[in-house]
Amino acid sequence: MATATATNTNKSVLWDWLTTVDHKKLSVLYLIAGALFFLKAGAMAIFMRIQLMSPENTFLSGQTFNEFVTMHGTIMLFLAVTPLIFAFMNFVIPLQIGARDVAFPFVNALGFWIFFFGGLLVSVSWFFGGAPDAGWTAYVPLSGGEYGDLGLDFYVLGLQVSGLGTLVSAINFIVTIINMRAPGMTMMRLPLFCWTSLITSILIVFAFTPLAAGLALLMLDRIFGGQFFNPGSGGNPVLWQHIFWIFGHPEVYILVLPAFGIISEVIPAFSKKRLFGYTAMVFATLIIAFLSFMVWVHHMFTVGIGPITNSVFAIATMAIGVPTGIKIFNWLFTMWGGKLIFNTAMLCASSFVPTFVLGGVTGVMLAMVPVDYLYHDTYFVVAHFHYIVVGGIALGLLAGTFYWYPKMFGHMLNEKLGQLMFWMFYVGFHMTFFIQHILGLIGMPRRVFTYLDGQGMGTMNLVSSIGAFMMGAAMVVLLINVVYSAYTSKRITVRDPWDARTLEWATTTPVPEYNFAQTPQVRSLDPWFYEKVHGDGTMKPAEPMDEIHMPNGSILPFCIGLGLFVWGFGMIMMQMENPLIPEWIVIGAGVIVTFGSMMLHSIHEDHGYHIPLDKIKKTEKEVS
Amino acid sequence: MSDDLSKPFSKSALTHEELLKINRERKIQIAAFACMIFLTLLAFIAVAMDMIAPGFTIPFILLLAVVQFALQLFYFMHLKDKDHEWPNAFMLTGIVVSTPALIALILLLGVTKY
Numbered sequence: 001m002a003t004a005t006a007t008n009t010n011k012s013v014l015w016d017w018l019t020t021v022d023h024k025k026l027s028v029l030y031l032i033a034g035a036l037f038f039l040k041a042g043a044m045a046i047f048m049r050i051q052l053m054s055p056e057n058t059f060l061s062g063q064t065f066n067e068f069v070t071m072h073g074t075i076m077l078f079l080a081v082t083p084l085i086f087a088f089m090n091f092v093i094p095l096q097i098g099a100r101d102v103a104f105p106f107v108n109a110l111g112f113w114i115f116f117f118g119g120l121l122v123s124v125s126w127f128f129g130g131a132p133d134a135g136w137t138a139y140v141p142l143s144g145g146e147y148g149d150l151g152l153d154f155y156v157l158g159l160q161v162s163g164l165g166t167l168v169s170a171i172n173f174i175v176t177i178i179n180m181r182a183p184g185m186t187m188m189r190l191p192l193f194c195w196t197s198l199i200t201s202i203l204i205v206f207a208f209t210p211l212a213a214g215l216a217l218l219m220l221d222r223i224f225g226g227q228f229f230n231p232g233s234g235g236n237p238v239l240w241q242h243i244f245w246i247f248g249h250p251e252v253y254i255l256v257l258p259a260f261g262i263i264s265e266v267i268p269a270f271s272k273k274r275l276f277g278y279t280a281m282v283f284a285t286l287i288i289a290f291l292s293f294m295v296w297v298h299h300m301f302t303v304g305i306g307p308i309t310n311s312v313f314a315i316a317t318m319a320i321g322v323p324t325g326i327k328i329f330n331w332l333f334t335m336w337g338g339k340l341i342f343n344t345a346m347l348c349a350s351s352f353v354p355t356f357v358l359g360g361v362t363g364v365m366l367a368m369v370p371v372d373y374l375y376h377d378t379y380f381v382v383a384h385f386h387y388i389v390v391g392g393i394a395l396g397l398l399a400g401t402f403y404w405y406p407k408m409f410g411h412m413l414n415e416k417l418g419q420l421m422f423w424m425f426y427v428g429f430h431m432t433f434f435i436q437h438i439l440g441l442i443g444m445p446r447r448v449f450t451y452l453d454g455q456g457m458g459t460m461n462l463v464s465s466i467g468a469f470m471m472g473a474a475m476v477v478l479l480i481n482v483v484y485s486a487y488t489s490k491r492i493t494v495r496d497p498w499d500a501r502t503l504e505w506a507t508t509t510p511v512p513e514y515n516f517a518q519t520p521q522v523r524s525l526d527p528w529f530y531e532k533v534h535g536d537g538t539m540k541p542a543e544p545m546d547e548i549h550m551p552n553g554s555i556l557p558f559c560i561g562l563g564l565f566v567w568g569f570g571m572i573m574m575q576m577e578n579p580l581i582p583e584w585i586v587i588g589a590g591v592i593v594t595f596g597s598m599m600l601h602s603i604h605e606d607h608g609y610h611i612p613l614d615k616i617k618k619t620e621k622e623v624s
Numbered sequence: 625m626s627d628d629l630s631k632p633f634s635k636s637a638l639t640h641e642e643l644l645k646i647n648r649e650r651k652i653q654i655a656a657f658a659c660m661i662f663l664t665l666l667a668f669i670a671v672a673m674d675m676i677a678p679g680f681t682i683p684f685i686l687l688l689a690v691v692q693f694a695l696q697l698f699y700f701m702h703l704k705d706k707d708h709e710w711p712n713a714f715m716l717t718g719i720v721v722s723t724p725a726l727i728a729l730i731l732l733l734g735v736t737k738y
Contacts, residue, residue: 178710202714206721238738242729293721297728305738309728605630 019553021105022513026112027091028408033116034083040123041075042475044068049432049468052461055453065449066133067151071122073136074155077251078162079119081393085258086112086169088400089197091408093173095504095511096191098182098520103175105551106601111169113561118162121568125154128576135447137248138218140229140240145222153222153575157568160215163208164564170204173197182503183542184522188282191502191526192275195282196261199289200254206293207250214243223574238303245296253292256388257285259396260327263349266399267331269500270346271338274526277330284323284330291320301372310369317367324360328353344418348399351426352392359387362437377447380440386433390471398425398478406497410510411489417481425474431467435460493623501529506539508623514548514611517620545617547610554606556597563593656699663688663695 020026048068051060060068090108094101102108125131132155134143143152177190177198190198218240220226227233229240268275275281297305297313331353340346362384366375375381398421406412439460444451451457496505506528507515518541524530531539567590573583638646667685670676698704703712732738 202717206718236733236737239733242733246725290721294724296725297732303738305732306736309732 015555016553018558019109019555021101021109021551021553021557023090023094023102023105023108024408024511024513026108027087029112029116030083030087030090031408033112033119034080034087037075037119038080038084039475041072041080042472044072044075046468046472048072049465051449052451053465054462055455055458056450060449062449063130063133066135066447067131069447070132070135070138070151070155074122074132074159075119076389077136077255078159078166079115079122081255081389081397082166083115084397085200085255085393086115086166088193088262088397088404089173089200089258092404092504093176093194093197094180095407095507095515096194096502097177097180097185098503098516098522099176099180100515100519100548101551102172103180104172106554106557107168107172109554109557110560111165111172113557114165114168114564115162116165117561117565118158118160118165118568120158121161121565122154122158124569125151125158128154128572137244138240139244140218140221140237143218144229144237145225148222150572150575153219153572156215156219156222157571160212160219161564161568163212163215165561166204167208167212170201170208173201174205177201182516182519182522185503185527188279189522189525189527192264192278192281192285193258193261193502196257196264196285199285200257203250203254203257203289203292207247207254210243211247211251214240214247217243219571223571238300241300241303242296245299246293248299249296250289250292252385252388253288255393256396257288259352259393259400260285262396262400262403263331263352265500265502266345266349266403267334268526269403269498270341270343270349271335272341272499273334273338274501274529275330276333276336277326278525280326281330284326287323288320291316291323295320298367298372301369302376307369314367314369318364321360321364328357328360343402343415344413344422345399345402347419347422348395348402351422352395352399355387355391355395355429359384359391362387375440377445378440379436379444379446382446383433383436383440386436390429390433398422403498404504406492407504407507407509407511409486411485411491412497413485414481414489417477417484421474421477421481424470424477428467428470428472428474432464432471433467435464435467439464496528501526503527503539506531508620510623512619512623514550514616517548517616518545519543545613547613548616549608549610551608552606554601556601559597560594563590563595563597566590567594652699656695660692660695663692 017025017029020029047060048065051057051065053059090102093099122132129150132138132143132148132151134148134152134155138148138152138155141147143155177194181190217226217228221228221230221235227235229235229237231237264275264281295313295317297309298317301310301314335350340350342350362380366372366381366384402413402418439457442456444455444457451461492509495508497509498505503520503522506520516539520527520539521542523535523540527539531537567587570583570586570588570590573579573586576583579586636643667688670681670684697715701711701715702708703715
């Protein structure tokens with residue numbers, strides 16, 4: 001209600017976080033949830049590397065190894081990296097475009113909770129007869145009703161639910177970037193992170209819908225006796241591969257484009273130069289996004305589709321190298337002649353460039369059909385995509401963490417521990433994955449839980465495992481850094497600790513809940529830098545100081561997420577041998593909670609509240 | 625201020641010109657609807673009549689489908705209107721991205737069974 005202004009100042013902390021619709025708090029929730037899933041999937045990777053350390057090791061059974069392989073891939077892609085990029089997108093986009101919040105704060109919270117409960121649904125599979133074990137691609141017939149166990153039902157329904165959350169958030173980001181830009185922030189003045197986030201969100205809308213359709217078909221096959229993928233009844237198992245990769249290839253770009261965006265923010269900030277070739281960067285991003293939908297068959301070269309199709313998709317795949325090359329050179333030219341500052345963020349960002357080139361080069365190698373018959377399903381592929389996702393995305397996320405941490409939490413991360421983490425991670429990463437190229441070339445297949453002695457793979461696997469332990473240790477150092485810095489780092493009171501360029505650094509630290517007391521007037525690309533050099537060092541306001549309209553928090557997003565979790569769990573119970581309670585009760589409860597909460601949101605009127613002028617003035621005086 | 629948001633309005637805030645424009649819009653919508661019903665009828669007739677050869681029917685109803693699609697987008701979904709550049713861009717993107725994928729899938733799964 002508009003009149004109830006200051007009543008919500010003393011609610012409990014837990015309730016505050018469960019009901020928050022503030023993009024900055026949701027970003028922290030995304031960060032925590034993503035980090036937890038990341039640690040879980042990382043621990044699985046460590047276990048797998050222990051198993052592969054020596055020939056014919058018996059540390060893990062083959063079944064457990066399969067479950068770890070599947071869950072490592074599934075969690076990393078859907079439940080770890082996606083929320084981590086969403087954390088940065090949530091925090092940075094409204095600040096960079098000069099908005100008070102995202103376009104639909106309620107939907108933002110809804111996206112987080114649906115994602116979170118979907119992730120939980122995939123994760124509880126461990127307690128009900130084992131995790132999914134058909135690889136993160138879940139190819140039929142291995143994942144179909146005949147061979148796949150209960151774990152695959154958790155995979156199908158959990159990803160269906162969490163995919164809904166991702167879609168919802170993506171639509172929100174698109175609307176935010178298109179409609180909520182501050183006056184003067186034209187599309188061609190949009191910071192590159194916002195551009196890549198916009199493109200990523202568009203890719204999510206176009207790519208997660210085929211995934212949802214594919215998962216629905218698989219669910220119908222598994223739970224309701226459908227025959228879409230059963231060739232005996234006229235179905236076609238290759239259909240799943242097509243649908244999955246029509247989603248799966250853009251998914252890679254969904255994850256890597258925001259990392260590109262982070263790199264494009266960090267490198268100019270620590271080179272003290274504007275980004276080289278901004279326009280070319282924007283159009284390169286657009287072309288990459290377009291091409292990402294035209295190349296899915298390169299994952300299926302060995303299916304036997306035929307030479308003409310394979311050639312067409314091979315050429316389309318190689319074409320992606322061109323816009324990516326444009327980006328690489330633009331980053332190099334941004335650094336060229338700049339006043340470089342090598343702190344942890346810049347170390348991660350600048351080392352991203354050569355590492356990503358290595359991943360790209362092996363990508364073009366894999367795109368050549370005749371040799372792909374040799375590379376297919378070997379460790380060469382594993383090495384290639386880990387160079388993209390760890391050397392590209394993980395380094396980008398680390399750079400973003402160190403870069404935006406002072407804005408998000410009000411203090412910096414410790415530099416010494418940060419650089420220690422970087423060097424351990426970087427050396428460990430190359431040790432782990434470079435040697436896997438060679439392992440692949442001498443013929444070690446992926447997704448196998450052991451190998452024989454005397455095949456010449458023992459030493460290289462040992463080196464790879466030692467590298468993996470180093471990366472694990474680096475992540476422990478990062479965690480120690482987070483705790484250590486929280487206690488020892490100096491609170492930051494200045495707006496702009498890095499002397500950076502974009503609008504998020506024009507806000508006070510800590511950022512007040514309304515972000516900008518007055519919407520800023522943007523006069524140039526890199527508006528904050530422009531005002532520092534050509535203006536008086538403050539953003540020109542685009543509106544007079546006035547009351548600020550804010551949305552109320554709501555528990556309903558949490559309830560809708562919980563309802564979908566219960567509903568999905570009920571659907572899985574239909575497959576269980578002897579569930580404790582009838583599955584229809586569980587499904588019914590889930591449906592009632594989900595749609596009941598939606599109904600409640602529709603009929604309950606909530607116009608938000610206003611922050612009065614004197615309170616804004618007081619807050620502004622306190623923080624500046 | 626915002627407490628009054630849910631109360632009904634006693635009088636329309638639209639000007640005379642705006643009301644005229646809405647009426648014109650309504651007429652256009654009805655005309656487009658009638659047109660689309662007519663196109664659907666043509667499609668049904670083409671399929672149902674034995675004297676029309678399938679060699680003609682299939683391209684003919686595909687053509688009708690394209691026309692229907694355009695009418696649907698531009699008239700029912702207002703893509704022809706002012707300030708619809710972003711929706712236009714997104715619709716176009718969707719069409720450009722999905723058409724090659726659909727054609728490829730039809731050829732691969734429908735013709736060669738891969």
